[in-house]
Amino acid sequence: MAEFFNMGGYAAFVWPSFGITFLVLWANVWFAKNQFKRVTRETARRSAMTRAKKQARAS
Amino acid sequence: MFKWLHRFGSAPFVYRFSGALAPWVGGACAVLLGIGLYLGLFVAPTDYEQGESYRIIYVHVPAAIMSMFVYMVMAISSAVFLIWRMKLADAVAQAAAPIGASFTFLALVTGSLWGKPMWGTWWIWDGRLTSELLLLFLYLGYMALRAAIEQPQSAARAAAVLAIVGVVNIPIIHYSVEWWSTLHQPATITKLKPSIHESMAVPLRFMIFGFLFLFGYVLLVRLRTGILQREARASWVAQLPEIMRFNALAPAADSQAVSPSKHSETKHG
Numbered sequence: 001m002a003e004f005f006n007m008g009g010y011a012a013f014v015w016p017s018f019g020i021t022f023l024v025l026w027a028n029v030w031f032a033k034n035q036f037k038r039v040t041r042e043t044a045r046r047s048a049m050t051r052a053k054k055q056a057r058a059s
Numbered sequence: 060m061f062k063w064l065h066r067f068g069s070a071p072f073v074y075r076f077s078g079a080l081a082p083w084v085g086g087a088c089a090v091l092l093g094i095g096l097y098l099g100l101f102v103a104p105t106d107y108e109q110g111e112s113y114r115i116i117y118v119h120v121p122a123a124i125m126s127m128f129v130y131m132v133m134a135i136s137s138a139v140f141l142i143w144r145m146k147l148a149d150a151v152a153q154a155a156a157p158i159g160a161s162f163t164f165l166a167l168v169t170g171s172l173w174g175k176p177m178w179g180t181w182w183i184w185d186g187r188l189t190s191e192l193l194l195l196f197l198y199l200g201y202m203a204l205r206a207a208i209e210q211p212q213s214a215a216r217a218a219a220v221l222a223i224v225g226v227v228n229i230p231i232i233h234y235s236v237e238w239w240s241t242l243h244q245p246a247t248i249t250k251l252k253p254s255i256h257e258s259m260a261v262p263l264r265f266m267i268f269g270f271l272f273l274f275g276y277v278l279l280v281r282l283r284t285g286i287l288q289r290e291a292r293a294s295w296v297a298q299l300p301e302i303m304r305f306n307a308l309a310p311a312a313d314s315q316a317v318s319p320s321k322h323s324e325t326k327h328g
Contacts, residue, residue, distance in 0.1 A: 004100075004101075007111040007112070007114070008105065008110040008111035008112070009110070009111075010110060010111050010112035010176055013112055013115065013172045013173065013175060013176050014111060014112060014114055014115055016172055017115045017118050017119065017168075017169040017172045017173070018096075018100075018117075018118055020165065020168055020169070021118040021122065021165050021169060024161050024164065024165050025092075025270075025273055027161070028157075028158055028161055028273065028277045029085075029273070029276070029277060029280075032277045032280040032281050032284070033280060035281070035284050036280050036281075036283060036284045036287075039284050039287050039288055040287065040301050040302065040305065041305060043287050043288075043291050043296060043302060044301075044302045044303075044305035045305075046291060047291075047296065047297040047302055050292075051297070
């Protein structure tokens with residue numbers, strides 16, 4: 001196991017490579033999902049407001 | 060056939076279609092990356108020349124290939140947008156840019172981490188490294204240009220022109236290792252007879268397709284976000300279940316809107 005983590009003496013180069021790669025891949029997914037949720041919420045609020053305004057004008 | 064194809068110009072259709080497709084693409088991506096990581100770290104043999112350091116190939120090469128692939132997607136979408144005035148193509152290009160930038164960043168960083176033990180340097184100004192760095196600046200320039208121009212239509216058009224002009228850099232990156240052969244090795248994967256043993260190439264293929272599917276997944280999510288932003292006022296958006304659901308969860312939004320005040324507007328922010 002220790003041998004595996006040592007990566008033949010190249011641990012200092014191999015693990016940061018894999019680490020940063022999966023961090024960036026994960027961040028891509030996280031930011032995309034988060035932005036989608038935020039925009040959905042904003043759009044919903046805006047559409048509710050326009051509907052309410054229309055109703056207010058109609059009554 | 061063309062009628063069917065025509066639906067991809069319709070925002071509601073693309074929004075729903077990509078929503079249905081995304082979980083499958085995401086699932087496939089997780090499986091591919093899982094298998095690729097396992098094979099690449101545990102099963103693939105040690106390289107007789109580079110020892111274990113060569114394993115960086117499993118993150119470096121997929122990132123580098125995808126950095127160029129995403130650029131082509133962005134440039135072709137931009138061309139479609141300029142020629143046929145298809146707004147959805149612009150949404151695709153806009154969605155692709157940050158993903159491509161992140162892949163380019165990864166190719167540069169993992170390349171640097173591989174270069175230090177193998178070449179003895181983090182960085183040299185050789186053809187491949189310099190043209191890949193230029194690719195990163197093209198992505199960043201594309202995003203900065205979009206952000207800098209206030210009018211969305213002119214921003215989209217200017218950014219599309221930049222994306223298309225930047226395509227000249229793609230063949231330069233690809234052939235740089237042949238034109239100016241310095242430290243970076245020539246292509247081993249993207250040629251007819253790859254000069255890499257099967258036991259090392261199989262995990263790499265899993266990783267490349269894993270990256271491709273990750274790009275697909277993130278692109279679909281970002282594309283849906285872009286469509287929502289562009290079509291915010293459309294009636295089909297107001298009728299979407301995810302929009303309706305939010306309104307049902309927060310019925311107060313209606314009453315707030317009738318008498319808008321500073322307080323009620325910040326409540327949900």
